[in-house]
Amino acid sequence: MPTRARHRLLAAADELFYARGIAATGVDAVIGRAGVALGSLYxxxxxxxxxxxxxxxxxxxxxxxxxxxxxxxxxxxxDRVLALFDAFATWAEGGNRNGCADVAAVTQLEETAPGHAAALRHKRAVADRLRPLVVATGAPDPDGLTADLLLIHEGALSALALGLDPDPVGRARRLAARLLT
Known part of the structure; x- marks a missing residue:
């Protein structure tokens, strides 16, 4: 069962790592925000x-x-495939507008860091979850369509973080819907 300190540390890490970056945020800042002792982290x-x-x-x-x-x-x-983009829209509305935490982790962490491996595992998991949904549509090239949809999704994450488009999430969904027709 997670401890209260664990919950508080994760909440503080989520806030600070996502807003400031993993590399730029030391454990002292996380501990301070969580209001716990250093020993709780360890x-x-x-x-x-x-x-x-x-x-x-x-x-x-x-x-x-x-x-x-x-x-x-x-x-x-x-519509089940488009759920990825609808989940992304809800996610962004919830304040997750700084782009992808996993991409940020890969760019900020050494390749040998456990967080780097976790981020890559998460990206593969999205592809692995999306592919069967694409296959169920009867698409003639499910691997190609899955790759296209993932590229649209990743591009929208970046565009959201950079403010390059007033509605990258909606644009991504519309592009995905076109590919599915």
Missing amino acids: NNFGGKDGLVTAYLDARQARFEQLWDDLVAARTDPA
């Missing part, structure tokens, strides 16, 4: 590497639950 996560991995895993789990809920509520195969 007892719950073993150090910053463990905290970073847990932060990324928790974000991924929340997004996957949101996506799963939307997929489960739909029966049309194309």
Whole structure:
């Protein structure tokens, strides 16, 4: 069972790592924001590497639950694919407008860091979850369509963070819908 300190550390890490960056945020800032002792960090996560991995895993789990809920509520195969983009829209509306935490982790962490591996695992998981949904549409090239949809999704994440488009999430969904017709 998660401890109160663990919850507080994860909440603080989520806020600070996402807003400021993993590399730019020291454990002292996270501990201070969480209002816990240094020992709580080590007892719950073993150090910053463990905290970073847990932060990324928790974000991924929340997004996957949101996506799963939307997929489960739909029966049309194309609409089930578009659930990825609808989950993304809800995610962005919830304040997640700084782009992808996993991409940020990959760019900020050494390749040997556990958080780097977690971020790559999460990206593969999105592809692995999307592909069967695409296959169910009867698309003639499900691998190619999955790759196209993932590229649109990733581009929209970046455009959202950079403010390059007034509605990158909506644009991404419209592009995805066109590919599905």
